[in-house]
Amino acid sequence: MNNPNKMSLTDLGWRPILQQQLTLEDLEQGYVARVVSAQRDVIGVLSEQGESLLPLRLFDQKDDPEFRPTVGDWVWVDFEHSRARVFERLSYLKRTAAGSNPKPQSIAANVDTLFLVSSCNKDFNVSKLERYLALALEAKIPTVIVLTKADLTNSVEDYEAQAKSIHVNTPVVVVDALSEEAIDHLKPWLVKGDAIAFVGSSGVGKSTLTNAVLGREAQATQGIRVDDAKGRHTTTDRSMHLSPTGTWVIDTPGMRELRITDVSDGIAEVFDDIEALKLRCKFRNCQHEGDEGCAIQEAIEAGELTMRRWSNYLKLQREADFAASNKWQQREKHRQFGKMINNHLKQKKTLKY
Numbered sequence: 210m211n212n213p214n215k216m217s218l219t220d221l222g223w224r225p226i227l228q229q230q231l232t233l234e235d236l237e238q239g240y241v242a243r244v245v246s247a248q249r250d251v252i253g254v255l256s257e258q259g260e261s262l263l264p265l266r267l268f269d270q271k272d273d274p275e276f277r278p279t280v281g282d283w284v285w286v287d288f289e290h291s292r293a294r295v296f297e298r299l300s301y302l303k304r305t306a307a308g309s310n311p312k313p314q315s316i317a318a319n320v321d322t323l324f325l326v327s328s329c330n331k332d333f334n335v336s337k338l339e340r341y342l343a344l345a346l347e348a349k350i351p352t353v354i355v356l357t358k359a360d361l362t363n364s365v366e367d368y369e370a371q372a373k374s375i376h377v378n379t380p381v382v383v384v385d386a387l388s389e390e391a392i393d394h395l396k397p398w399l400v401k402g403d404a405i406a407f408v409g410s411s412g413v414g415k416s417t418l419t420n421a422v423l424g425r426e427a428q429a430t431q432g433i434r435v436d437d438a439k440g441r442h443t444t445t446d447r448s449m450h451l452s453p454t455g456t457w458v459i460d461t462p463g464m465r466e467l468r469i470t471d472v473s474d475g476i477a478e479v480f481d482d483i484e485a486l487k488l489r490c491k492f493r494n495c496q497h498e499g500d501e502g503c504a505i506q507e508a509i510e511a512g513e514l515t516m517r518r519w520s521n522y523l524k525l526q527r528e529a530d531f532a533a534s535n536k537w538q539q540r541e542k543h544r545q546f547g548k549m550i551n552n553h554l555k556q557k558k559t560l561k562y
């Protein structure tokens with residue numbers, strides 16, 4: 210059957226480094242595809258063969274929320290023998306759902322550029338941007354901060370300067386997302402074959418920018434409530450769309466649920482200034498609480514480090530430590546349970562023979 214959605218691996222965003230994960234045998238027995246949509250039991254993929262739907266049960270990793278295929282993933286499929294596997298990811302973004310037993314949920318894999326969207330109004334919050342950026346850098350995704358609603362403020366420069374102060378290597382662009390030029394500001398990152406994604410609070414303009422990149426009429430965007438600067442949540446599906454210029458846009462649901470999981474590396478990267486200062490404290494075990502020769506305290510007094518940034522660093526670090534310890538406790542619980550079962554089986558065996 211003629212499949213209209215046949216695409217070359219290059220157009221799908223294939224990277225030579227992924228080749229290392231393929232054997233000659235793999236290529237003889239199966240094919241490589243990219244996941245463009247994910248539902249509960251089935252994923253949609255595109256490949257040189259065209260478009261197809263694959264049941265999740267083909268994958269060994271199907272029961273692990275972190276390793277089952279998600280949007281953006283590369284997969285290898287041997288349909289004849291009902292086998293499939295997910296490639297090791299070049300980047301991976303997940304979130305932790307709320308609740309007493311938080312399970313990680315995949316947001317996207319192999320994203321090339323993440324646009325962290327906030328707007329020049331009450332949504333703008335440096336500590337929140339630092340939090341998102343820590344997650345993005347932990348996920349190993351090059352990130353750009355996009356400030357929307359430039360047309361609704363007189364203090365664009367002020368917002369821009371604050372955003373730029375977060376991390377030297379993270380570019381900041383300021384746009385009126387409704388204007389025709391908005392897309393020009395994002396052009397440097399809209400590379401053919403690359404996958405991009407917009408994250409940020411509800412109502413900041415993610416759908417508007419997505420529609421601009423995809424060249425489609427704005428749909429499903431909703432009016433923002435002026436009084437509390439909160440928009441309604443309107444984006445729900447999780448899939449990857451192709452723009453007219455060949456860039457893939459991964460459409461993610463609102464990320465209000467984004468929580469700090471185990472992101473100590475991301476935090477260290479966002480706050481590299483603080484990490485560098487800590488090395489300059491007089492004593493190696495400095496608690497940075499008024500200790501003699503504390504470089505952190507000195508930087509705060511000199512106005513080089515804001516109390517806000519320091520407090521947010523401590524707060525995010527505490528959350529990350531907590532998440533890490535929780536993870537360890539969960540693993541320990543599993544280990545103990547496994548041990549109990551083993552002992553039980555052993556006992557049964559002894560009884561039998």
Ligand SMILES: Nc1nc2c(ncn2[C@@H]2O[C@H](COP(=O)(O)OP(=O)(O)OP(=O)(O)O)[C@@H](O)[C@H]2O)c(=O)[nH]1
Nearest residue numbers: 358385386412413414415416417430441442443444
């Ligand atoms: N004036 C102005 N309005 C904007 C701008 N960006 C977005 N809006 C408006 O703000 C509202 C919310 O924009 P959306 O694109 O739906 O926001 P979103 O981030 O996708 O929101 P969710 O789907 O809820 O996550 C819409 O009414 C947009 O038209 C901008 O730069 N300037």
Ligand SMILES: [Zn+2]
Nearest residue numbers: 490495497503
């Ligand atoms: Zn110190």
